[in-house]
Amino acid sequence: MAIDDPGWNLHRSFLAVMAQGSLSAAARALGMTQPSLGRHIRALEQRLGVALFTRSPQGLTPTEMAHELLPHAQAMASASAAMRRAASAGFGELRGVVRISASEVIGGEVLPGMLAAFREQHPGVVIELVLSNQSADLLRKDVDLAVRMVQPTQQALVARKVGTIVLNLYAHRRYLKAHGTPQRPDQLAEHALIGFDHEPPYVRAMRPAGLAYAREHFALRTDSDLAGLAAMRAGFGIGFCQVPLAARDRQLVAVLADMIAPVLPTWLVMHEDLRRSARHRTLFDFLAEAMARYATGEHPGQRVR
Structure with a gap:
């Protein structure tokens, strides 16, 4: 029936x-x-x-x-x-809505400056920014563009590797002044570590072998990367941060930088159907170039004092 x-x-x-x-x-x-x-x-x-x-x-x-x-x-x-x-604009027009997905740190700390610069050039484009550490479904078109730390494999997606972002352990100068700076990885056990509550798969993949960096070692556990970054800036303890992001804050000091430096390969992705859309293609190219500069530390960014 x-x-x-x-x-x-x-x-x-x-x-x-x-x-x-x-x-x-x-x-x-x-x-x-x-x-x-x-x-x-x-x-x-x-x-x-x-x-x-x-x-x-x-x-x-x-x-x-x-x-x-x-x-x-x-x-x-x-x-x-x-x-x-x-339907918010024709395919050949640089106006309308573009929905972007990115991780908390990329979406909250990195993209806003890039999107502000894009807005100055293309004021007709409206941005919807989704912050999530879960990968949005581009095939289902939950979003139009996405910044991902995992290489997509679906053939219907257009993916461009924009670089490899290096991570280091960092702490605020105030914390290190009060508690000292570890000189060896085994000395991290003596410090207040900031880490996850539930371990995401990408952390297991990039964690250096033998590093005591698991849930039971953390003095602060959170699944919000922004909360962890805020705790680091507040002087709570030692945690991982993207090197080009930490470079904007003079109060963050790298810890064991020569010994522990995992990397995040980074891709910008969109559905192939959107290549004919002027606003999507223009924003994709703009962000690909800006993210490539950021990954190498060339993106200017505003320093936090």
Whole structure:
């Protein structure tokens, strides 16, 4: 039996309830009344012929079918957002929306200066910047451009290696003055180390062999790289930082730089369908050049005093 197309509004309501966890919170997020949202959910269940939520005095609980359908609804949301961005300008015009994904540190500390310079040249381009250490799905077009520390393998993606970013251990001068500077890797155990709470795969791949740098060694554990960087700048302890980023802050001092220097190969990526779009191609080329300068330490950047 053919299923009557429920329409995007019903799927959007379903996504909101899944994301917010309740009808009331989802209704607020969508600017709807709770009864209207409830009607959307019932209409979607009726048209799909499945139960998406079990109802109780405590609220709605997603069924297994809801979890199974969720990725498909998310793909619809990504396609809808990509369509709106594509329609924001013609392919030959340097205006419209470009959505970029980058890690917390690249997106929060490195890209803003580059994007400001791009904006001066192309004020018609609107930027949407997504900060996440998880790789956005370019094939599904969650974003248009992405800065990645892992080489993409999908043939439908255009990828340009923009350089290799070196990392060192750093600490604030104030911390080193109070606690001394380690001269050997084994002396790190005597210091307050800043590191992850849950180890990401790229850390395991780049960690030097034999280095005592695991969760049990850390005095501060956080999965936010920006929080770790802020703690380093505050003088909490020793942590990893990108060398060209640390060079902007005179108060950060490299520790064991000649002994521990892992690297992050870096790529700029976009979907091949966007090569014909003037705004995407222009921003891709601009960021590729700027990121290449940054990786070699040539990007000027503003020093933090």
